[in-house]
Amino acid sequence: QQQVKQSPQSLIVQKGGISIINCAYENTAFDYFPWYQQFPGKGPALLIAIRPDVSEKKEGRFTISFNKSAKQFSLHIMDSQPGDSATYFCAASRDTDKLIFGTGTRLQVFP
Amino acid sequence: DTEVTQTPKHLVMGMTNKKSLKCEQHMGHRAMYWYKQKAKKPPELMFVYSYEKLSINESVPSRFSPECPNSSLLNLHLHALQPEDSALYLCASSQERTLPLHFGNGTRLTVT
Numbered sequence A: 001q002q003q004v005k006q007s008p009q010s011l012i013v014q015k016g017g018i019s020i021i022n023c024a025y026e027n028t029a030f031d032y033f034p035w036y037q038q039f040p041g042k043g044p045a046l047l048i049a050i051r052p053d054v055s056e057k058k059e060g061r062f063t064i065s066f067n068k069s070a071k072q073f074s075l076h077i078m079d080s081q082p083g084d085s086a087t088y089f090c091a092a093s094r095d096t097d098k099l100i101f102g103t104g105t106r107l108q109v110f111p
Numbered sequence B: 001d002t003e004v005t006q007t008p009k010h011l012v013m014g015m016t017n018k019k020s021l022k023c024e025q026h027m028g029h030r031a032m033y034w035y036k037q038k039a040k041k042p043p044e045l046m047f048v049y050s051y052e053k054l055s056i057n058e059s060v061p062s063r064f065s066p067e068c069p070n071s072s073l074l075n076l077h078l079h080a081l082q083p084e085d086s087a088l089y090l091c092a093s094s095q096e097r098t099l100p101l102h103f104g105n106g107t108r109l110t111v112t
Helices: none
Strands: A004-007 A010-014 A019-025 A033-038 A045-050 A056-059 A062-067 A072-077 A086-092 A105-110 B004-007 B010-013 B018-025 B031-037 B044-050 B053-057 B064-070 B073-079 B087-094 B107-111
Touching: A004 A086, A010 A019, A019 A033, A019 A086, A019 A105, A033 A062, A045 A056, A045 A062, A045 A072, A072 A086, B004 B087, B010 B018, B018 B031, B018 B087, B031 B064, B031 B073, B044 B064, B044 B073, B053 B064
Parallel strands: A010 A105, B010 B107
Antiparallel strands: A004 A019, A019 A072, A033 A045, A033 A086, A056 A062, A062 A072, A086 A105, B004 B018, B018 B073, B031 B044, B031 B087, B044 B053, B064 B073, B087 B107
């Protein structure tokens, strides 16, 4: 019940394309769903986060889509750039409980 | 640059050594965390301090000993580590155990 399943494991996208990463959870008590971006040799950095009272949140080229009934959420990166090449982790949490991370997606954007 | 500072960036230690990892934040956060991250894996929670008191220990072996001297500082004391303890050790902080978490860039630890 505490798992967050993330797919795909790796993703190759051409510059200008759309990158889509999906996550699914089981615990309906989760109420906070962040996405973290991690570059090699760096710590994870919060990219964007959503609460279940909205179905979509957009920040620049990054959008989270949230489907409460399906218990799924996804990250869309529009106009993907080589600088977006990184590992992306979805996560979920309930209030102050610990953050449960997905397994990560390695994104490579080729020019 | 991250607002959570970790030192050293890299550390190589033998199995009989004693070393410490340090973490500092000046965002006024009252919760601080240690995570361990192996290559190509997500971060794994080790310890949580809230208001300078240990609130979560995720069954971490006693060869890892955390310390929170004050609300801005967090240490992780290492003793008699094993090669499998080699990993990236990440510190994070948050406002009173509410999210989001702010991570440092980690200490890359190699145990020989």
